[in-house]
Amino acid sequence: MARGERPLDAGDGPLLGFAADLRRLRQGAGGPTYRVLSQRTHYSIATLSSAAAGRNLPTLAVTLAYVRACDGDVAEWERTWHTVAARLAAADDTGPDRDAERSDARGDANPPYAGLAAFQPEDADRFFGRERLTEEMLDRLSRQRFVAVFGASGSGKSSLLRAGLLPRLRVDGVPRDGTTRHEPGERTVVLLTPGPHPLEECAIRLSVLARTAPGQVHTDLLADPRNLHRFVRQILTGRPEGAEIVLVIDQFEETFTLCRSPEERTGFIAALIAAVRAPNSRCRVVLGTRADFYAHCTRHADMVEALTDAQIMIGPMTGEELRRAVVRPAVRAGCTVEGALVATLVTQAHDRPGVLPLLSHALLETWRRRRGNALTLAGFQATGGMEGALARTAETFYASLTPRQQRIARQIFLRLTALGEGTQDTKRRLPRGELDQQVAEVDTILERAAKARLLTLDRDQVEIAHEALIRCWPRLHGWLAEDREGLRTQRRLTEAAEVWESLGRDPGALYRGVSLATARDLTDPGSHPHGAVLTAREREFLDAGLAAEHAETLRDRSRTRRLRHLIALLAVLALAATFAAGFALRAQQQITRQRDTILSRNVTAEALVLRHARPALATQLLLAAYRLAPTPDARDGLLSTVNTPLTGHTDIVTAVSYSRDGRLLAVGAADGTVRLWNMTDPRRPAGFRAFDRSDRLASVSFSPDGRTLATGGYDHKARLWDVSDPARPVLRATLSGHTDAVFSVAFGPDGRTLATGSYDHTVRLWNVAGPTAPTPTAPTPTAPTPTAPTPLATLTGHTDNVKAVAFSGDGRLLASGGDDRTVRLWDIRRPRRPVVLSVLRGHRDYVTSVAFSPDGRTLVSGSDDRTVRLWNITERRRPAALPVLAGHSDVVISVAFSGDGRLLASGSYDRSARLWDTGDVRHPALRAVLTGHNAAINAVTFAPGGRNVVTGGDDRTARLWQTDPGRAVTEACATSAPAIRRSQWARYFPGLDYRPPCEGVSSK
Secondary structure: OOOOOOOOOOOOOHHHHHHHHHHHHHHHOOOOOHHHHHHHHOOOHHHHHHHOOOOOOOOHHHHHHHHHHOOOOHHHHHHHHHHHHHHHHHHHOOOOOHHHHOHHHHOOOOOOOOOOOOOOHHHHHHOOOOHHHHHHHHHHHHHOOEEEEEEOOOOOHHHHHHHHHHHHHHHHOOEOOOOOEOOOOOEEEEEEOOOOOHHHHHHHHHHHHHOOOHHHHHHHHHHOOOHHHHHHHHHOOOOOOOOEEEEEEOOOOHHHHOOOOHHHHHHHHHHHHHHHHOOOOOEEEEEEEEHHHHHHHOOOHHHHHHHOOOEEEEOOOOHHHHHHHHHHHHHHOOOEEOHHHHHHHHHHHOOOOOOHHHHHHHHHHHHHOOEOOEEOHHHHHHHOHHHHHHHHHHHHHHHOOOHHHHHHHHHHHHHOEEOOOOOOOEEOOEEHHHHOOOHHHHHHHHHHHHHOOOEEEEOOEEEEOOOHHHHHOHHHHHHHHHOHHHHHHHHHHHHHHHHHHHOOOOHHHOOOHHHHHHHHHOOOOOOOOOOOOOOHHHHHHHHHHHHHHHHHHHHHHHHHHHHHHHHHHHHHHHHHOHHHHHHHHHHHHHHHHHHHHHHHHHHHHHHHHHOOOOHHHHHHHHHHHHHHOOOHHHHHHHHHHOEEEEOOOOOOEEEEEEOOOOOEEEEEEOOOEEEEEEOOOOOOOEEOOOEEOOOOEEEEEEOOOOOEEEEEEOOOOEEEEEOOOOOOOEEEEEEOOOOOOEEEEEEOOOOOEEEEEEOOOOEEEEEOOOOOOOEOOOOOOOOOOOOOOEEEEEEOOOOOOEEEEEEOOOOOEEEEEEOOOEEEEEEOOOOOOOEEEEEEEOOOOOEEEEEEOOOOOEEEEEEOOOOEEEEEOOOOOOOEEEEEEOOOOOOEEEEEEOOOOOEEEEEEOOOEEEEEEOOOOOOOEEEEEEEOOOOOEEEEEEOOOOOEEEEEEOOOOEEEEEOOHHHHHHHHHHHOOOOOOHHHHHHHOOOOOOOOOOOOOOOO
16 A cells, blocks of 8 residues: 655745645646656656655756646646746845855956856857857858848857857958958958847948948938948948958847838848849848748848848757857866766757757856856756746846835836737847936846846946846746736837927827827726836826827817807797708707717727726717717727627637537637537537647638538648537547648538648648548558548649638639739639639738638638738639728738628738628728737638627637627627716716616616
């Protein structure tokens, strides 16, 4: 019989709490013995039992192995481990070895490791491990004028450029050809980071060389990007013929994250390309860019051409390179590195592209805890390890602040972070002027953070030392996740205040309406629990906007009084003469309509601001505004507010699909799961347990009979699920054959054919008449049973990713759209020998979605170019373009027709879905704009009958919307309570009789 587990010691510290949670996890998994857990994890019984003993914090590897063996949430436990490690580190920092951690007190002012900060040119003598890449860059730069370095955040791009490339350029020179090198001094190296105004930054740096005012240089670059080439030649006038300027642009991704002007961004890129392409060019350009911004670079045609043979990819260091990076700086400083420590660091850092800042910081902290001149494994473990060292340093810094300073530090680090839009959050460089509140304390906090090497101070600018801090400090990660929409609002306020200041505080640049109300909510603790700390300029901007709004309100009241007097005068004149009475009556009606329209619009704007904080009141206001005057704003506001959210996913919702009978809705997400919903009562959807759990899902589609669901994802496969019993879906087949992500799936109308579109540039057709087994990618001696899915054909012709496939209602046609900006129309009456009928061109960017109208005469396509295009396909081989639907301000990612073809829905990254009236496809009209998602919309679909439309978005939710305002009123009155109170009515509808919008709801 197994011996019982020893009870935990008394107490409530983080270590005991962590151990207790591990024990509860094991009990929840059925209480497996430690012998069973050992067999599952390949860790010893003693190691696993010690992990839950509460004496020491287990390593991250042991913790995650324990969690996996008990079927726990690995991601959640990894965050918990980091949090506990940081709390223990902060509590530990006042211990007896604190003095050992502060090497400066021992007279060691020049540590051999850089920590989070990037290596600088003066650090070249302690920069090791990237010698091979440095030589490759020099070789490439000797043969071509444009080189772009791509690597993940934390892969060492900045250090490679600054401490690897720059010193070699200044010593060795840049070869003019394969055999001759310049003499030292005949080329000038200019290092810059783009910042929010890249052309201005370039002008400032070059004007120093030319000894001229940067303002004129900036103006010339804005006027014509080719002036950069001319200015370089002007600087080099009088120097030897071979003299050149080498522009090294670090953190080129700031061109996309910080530069808000598309014109300046495009001009900066055009200037760089023109400077290196000119026949008499005397300029070379080196870019350092984060790899996740590669797609942003490809949006510029000139950049795509320049990148064709100019790319250098920075991957993880090899084992030998890691050893050099660890050992050589220590040896140079007269220290030794314990062999066990080297082995541990190399093992933990191997094949991890973004680990270098964590490695450098852990080495710096280990060096501070060295024993004599030896860096030891024990010292490394005392720092908290690779992941824990950075969090420990940050928590130690945070714990050293007073509560007031901690609140200010929170605002500082939030302002120093740029929120990602489809990418990871990045650091943001900003002037100290944006941190002008409580100046003395701000300076103290900045200096202490810089001393802890968490921030970098450069003259009048400040930035986070490295983006690894954003990823690895749980507290900062929590701040960023807490109120991202509030942070975006504050960032927009900062930018608007800067514009207002630059225009001489022009009243026309002030916030008004919804923008002003949203900004005012930043300082409301009820809407934002921590509240935003505004700078003096931001507060002045907001106060000026509020003052202007108040003045405008007074003017509106004055106009209302004048209107009332006019109505009274007309009424008196009406008693004098019949004609005058008729005229007065018409004037009164017109004035009343104008008043009602203005009041309806104003109330709608205020209701939209309130719909998150006070949804019941917002709904009542929208109902009353719509009844008063059914303006487009009131209609859109009502339809947007009356929606049903479907939640449960832990990542962005990527796909939605309705069964033909309307009973089931499938929602797929990037967390790799599908969730089915019982939609028998659309007001009360009932969700079933999520299933699939494969790689990121991209698409879902029901078969016509609703018994089978197809899914496609980034693991290159499509899957067929038997959902006859929605509570227990069963995997029936896995379709393999694609060599890249399966981005779209669609069933033919007979349910026997499935189409899959993939990033491998192909469309595949499958016979899925009776899915029971996986399909081989090629015929084999052991052929599948007659009921197994079988490949019918592979459709080629697209030259880039295929993102959309759709069948016509009669099953004779298939449409496909892709990143080659085309839509292809295929004849699939003989599915084993499909024929391309026509190629539809017109989109100016990627085609993301396609759909047929129910009568098969019209095809619709959505695109990254922000438009929706309609095509008349009555003549299959000569489709005719119909009107282009514009209005979206970002990528159109999904389109869908209603069952009767009279409505078209389009979903966009601009966070809205638009409904279009397509009763006459030659004259389509906007029917409604639906807003409510907090992030990009990825998918739209109609419920059978067209009464509802469903959307899915980046905010991890799907939403069910009404398409008809009349039904929206009925639903809102059935679900919204209590009714608007008299005091509220008097505030929002002054001068109108109290009329609650819904009958049967009592007013208090």
